[in-house]
Amino acid sequence: MDWIKLIQEHSIPEWPYPIRYGEETEVDADVVVLGGGIAGCWAAISAARRGVKVVLVEKGATRRSGSGGAGCDHWLNTPHPKSPITAEEVVEWELEYSGGYTNALSRYIAARESYETLLELEQMGGKIRDTEDRFKGAPFRDEETKFLFTYDYENKIHFRVWGNGFKPVLSEECNRLGVHIFDRTMATGLLTQGGSAGGRVTGAIGLNTRTGELYIFKAKAVIDCLSRHQRNWCFSTELRGNANFRPTQIVGDGHAMAWRAGAEFAMMEKSLPTSFASGNVFLPYSHGNALNTWFPCTMVDAKGREVPYVDRDGTVLKDVHERSRPASGQRFLGERTNAYQHRRPELIPDLLERIKKGEFVLPLYADLPSMPEHERKAIWGLMVGEEGKTRIPIFNYYTEAGFEPDKDLLQSYMFLGSDPMRADVRAQDRTGGEIGDAGGLVTDWNLMTNLPGLFAAGDALFAANYHYHAATTGRYAGRKAAGYAMKAQQSPVSRGQVDKEKDRVYAPLSNHGEIEWKELNAAMCRVMQNYCGEYKNEELLKLGLLWLDDLRQNESPWVCVENHHKLMRTLEVLNILTCDEMIIHASMARRASSQYLGFFRLDYPETDPPDWHKWVTVRLEQETVKAGELPIDFWKPLAENYEKYR
Amino acid sequence: MAKRKVYAVPNRCTPSSPVKFDPEICNGCNICVDICQVDVMIPNPEKGKPPIVLYPEECWYAGCCVGACPRPGSIELNHPLTQRVRWKRKATGEHFRV
Numbered sequence: 001m002d003w004i005k006l007i008q009e010h011s012i013p014e015w016p017y018p019i020r021y022g023e024e025t026e027v028d029a030d031v032v033v034l035g036g037g038i039a040g041c042w043a044a045i046s047a048a049r050r051g052v053k054v055v056l057v058e059k060g061a062t063r064r065s066g067s068g069g070a071g072c073d074h075w076l077n078t079p080h081p082k083s084p085i086t087a088e089e090v091v092e093w094e095l096e097y098s099g100g101y102t103n104a105l106s107r108y109i110a111a112r113e114s115y116e117t118l119l120e121l122e123q124m125g126g127k128i129r130d131t132e133d134r135f136k137g138a139p140f141r142d143e144e145t146k147f148l149f150t151y152d153y154e155n156k157i158h159f160r161v162w163g164n165g166f167k168p169v170l171s172e173e174c175n176r177l178g179v180h181i182f183d184r185t186m187a188t189g190l191l192t193q194g195g196s197a198g199g200r201v202t203g204a205i206g207l208n209t210r211t212g213e214l215y216i217f218k219a220k221a222v223i224d225c226l227s228r229h230q231r232n233w234c235f236s237t238e239l240r241g242n243a244n245f246r247p248t249q250i251v252g253d254g255h256a257m258a259w260r261a262g263a264e265f266a267m268m269e270k271s272l273p274t275s276f277a278s279g280n281v282f283l284p285y286s287h288g289n290a291l292n293t294w295f296p297c298t299m300v301d302a303k304g305r306e307v308p309y310v311d312r313d314g315t316v317l318k319d320v321h322e323r324s325r326p327a328s329g330q331r332f333l334g335e336r337t338n339a340y341q342h343r344r345p346e347l348i349p350d351l352l353e354r355i356k357k358g359e360f361v362l363p364l365y366a367d368l369p370s371m372p373e374h375e376r377k378a379i380w381g382l383m384v385g386e387e388g389k390t391r392i393p394i395f396n397y398y399t400e401a402g403f404e405p406d407k408d409l410l411q412s413y414m415f416l417g418s419d420p421m422r423a424d425v426r427a428q429d430r431t432g433g434e435i436g437d438a439g440g441l442v443t444d445w446n447l448m449t450n451l452p453g454l455f456a457a458g459d460a461l462f463a464a465n466y467h468y469h470a471a472t473t474g475r476y477a478g479r480k481a482a483g484y485a486m487k488a489q490q491s492p493v494s495r496g497q498v499d500k501e502k503d504r505v506y507a508p509l510s511n512h513g514e515i516e517w518k519e520l521n522a523a524m525c526r527v528m529q530n531y532c533g534e535y536k537n538e539e540l541l542k543l544g545l546l547w548l549d550d551l552r553q554n555e556s557p558w559v560c561v562e563n564h565h566k567l568m569r570t571l572e573v574l575n576i577l578t579c580d581e582m583i584i585h586a587s588m589a590r591r592a593s594s595q596y597l598g599f600f601r602l603d604y605p606e607t608d609p610p611d612w613h614k615w616v617t618v619r620l621e622q623e624t625v626k627a628g629e630l631p632i633d634f635w636k637p638l639a640e641n642y643e644k645y646r
Numbered sequence: 647m648a649k650r651k652v653y654a655v656p657n658r659c660t661p662s663s664p665v666k667f668d669p670e671i672c673n674g675c676n677i678c679v680d681i682c683q684v685d686v687m688i689p690n691p692e693k694g695k696p697p698i699v700l701y702p703e704e705c706w707y708a709g710c711c712v713g714a715c716p717r718p719g720s721i722e723l724n725h726p727l728t729q730r731v732r733w734k735r736k737a738t739g740e741h742f743r744v
Contacts, residue, residue, distance in 0.1 A: 392709025
């Protein structure tokens with residue numbers, strides 16, 4: 001039933017949960033993990049296994065929360081005894097793809113520990129092997145271990161997994177280990193020693209989004225697993241589609257609170273135009289395509305003519321299985337890269353031109369019926385079925401509607417303006433790196449930030465992404481934070497800091513306006529599109545900051561907040577605004593253009609000059625933005641550093 | 647028609663109905679309310695009745711509510727009208743859609 005029907009039949013319902021505005025509860029812990037997604041659960045499990053008292057703070061419901069809460073189709077970049085690929089090579093393809101702008105530090109940690117993390121997941125109950133022999137004899141199966149692989153059947157570096165069950169397993173393990181989980185609790189701010197920004201992090205404050213109660217989490221170490229910024233350039237609940245690739249409520253809460261506490265960030269200036277952002281595309285994986293989860297599906301045109309796949313050299317591949325093998329002389333295939341060394345086979349790059357000439361007729365279709373049975377079942381049922389947002393919304397929904405993978409051609413929207421990978425993209429429809437690397441926290445090899453006691457994992461780290469990476473860095477940060485907590489003393493909470501945060505969090509309750517939080521978010525997006533969009537210069541960026549401050553001071557008080565849920569949404573939008581400001585400050589600090597970062601300064605048009613091949617960092621120090629820099633290869637040497645700190 | 651009761655109501659947001667309940671099967675256990683990470687639903691004020699979808703436009707369409715439901719058929723996902731994908735039966739050319 002919806003609300004309008006409810007009030008027609010009854011009356012406006014009162015808030016269904018207890019009202020506890022202003023009430024405070026103090027919670028003691030050794031390690032407080034903020035965010036109960038993949039990274040957060042792994043961090044909590046890893047810390048708890050070291051015998052420390054762990055609290056997990058999650059805005060949603062830990063059992064299914066986070067970008068990977070609904071599933072995971074592939075566990076990538078994982079060197080293991082059956083693969084010839086090394087951890088160094090895994091990092092190399094990410095570096096090649098990104099022009100060096102990736103977090104080699106965290107990716108190397110992930111590559112070194114990904115396999116043992118996967119095996120640990122299996123011990124908890126996660127399914128990672130084809131134990132029922134459903135795929136016996138398939139070219140992507142290792143018959144001895146019963147592991148299934150994707151993308152590269154020779155080098156077997158990317159695992160196919162049954163990820164729909166991972167999150168419940170992780171949350172049950174948290175419970176088994178005695179992790180104290182606070183669901184429906186939005187972390188709003190960090191506590192610091194003496195209450196001053198820039199000091200050691202000693203806890204966090206959380207808001208119960210159903211009761212309005214505040215929690216004061218006292219800790220010896222805090223791990224930020226709150227993902228990254230989202231909804232900065234585009235936000236549309238109306239268009240829906242893929243407007244926010246990650247869950248709606250992932251907005252950069254962690255970024256905003258760590259920024260206020262003085263933490264250092266890198267790559268915040270990055271933004272890329274993407275049709276994901278516009279909302280004008282279909283739900284992910286929901287239509288026929290030849291990418292990622294659907295790879296290596298055969299595509300045909302409206303007349304049934306097959307669209308060829310080519311390897312990196314443009315050689316047409318005759319056989320389905322050739323699509324999952326490296327080209328002659330190629331070391332291995334990366335999951336997603338345009339760079340030559342690790343580029344995967346793909347559909348002919350001049351497909352659109354050939355459609356225009358009449359060689360192929362739109363619309364295109366995914367031809368699952370023509371695929372070898374093992375491949376068809378791997379795409380439809382395993383990948384589409386285990387990947388996040390595919391089991392219920394795609395596999396079950398389509399099956400119930402009558403879709404039969406051995407008989408039906410699922411339509412593709414490629415070139416029809418609704419395909420997330422290939423549709424024309426408006427330059428202002430940007431994200432900070434929706435499915436790829438985005439800006440985030442800088443850490444040392446302990447995954448500790450510049451603020452002592454504050455660790456980070458998963459997508460909270462700068463230039464990071466992927467499920468396997470979130471899991472592995474979460475696990476690593478958990479043990480590092482536990483080790484830190486064992487040696488650290490708990491610091492008394494600063495009453496002044498709590499009161500200040502309490503005032504900030506509850507301030508929107510005094511609002512008296514009639515606009516929704518969505519309108520404020522949309523207005524901020526407009527500012528970012530106009531003043532921090534495709535083209536930037538000092539004047540535009542300054543105007544952007546002016547506008548954002550104006551919105552914060554003069555318009556945000558008009559957002560109506562009738563209950564705790566809307567208080568949460570309003571606080572989120574204010575966090576997005578903080579992330580916007582971080583993005584603009586970082587954009588001002590990079591005085592050169594960069595193709596890799598999607599970053600074009602009209603006043604500094606030289607693209608990727610060698611002098612600027614470095615990380616630009618930003619942080620707050622005594623209310624003033626401090627820009628800094630890191631060498632692009634600050635992580636060197638990988639193996640030595642890893643061995644020293646692990 | 648003349649006796650039809652008419653209300654002054656605002657427009658619903660879009661999309662307005664991400665999930666549908668079957669009140670004959672749903673017993674109002676609210677497991678779906680508590681599994682949703684976006685928190686789009688609230689319990690029905692009347693115990694034993696299906697939840698209220700209070701914030702439908704926030705839905706992420708992960709379907710975790712449907713997956714967690716212990717009484718099959720109580721709740722089903724309902725994709726926005728802008729998200730209805732088509733397919734063609736290879737042998738007959740017949741068209742279908744979700």
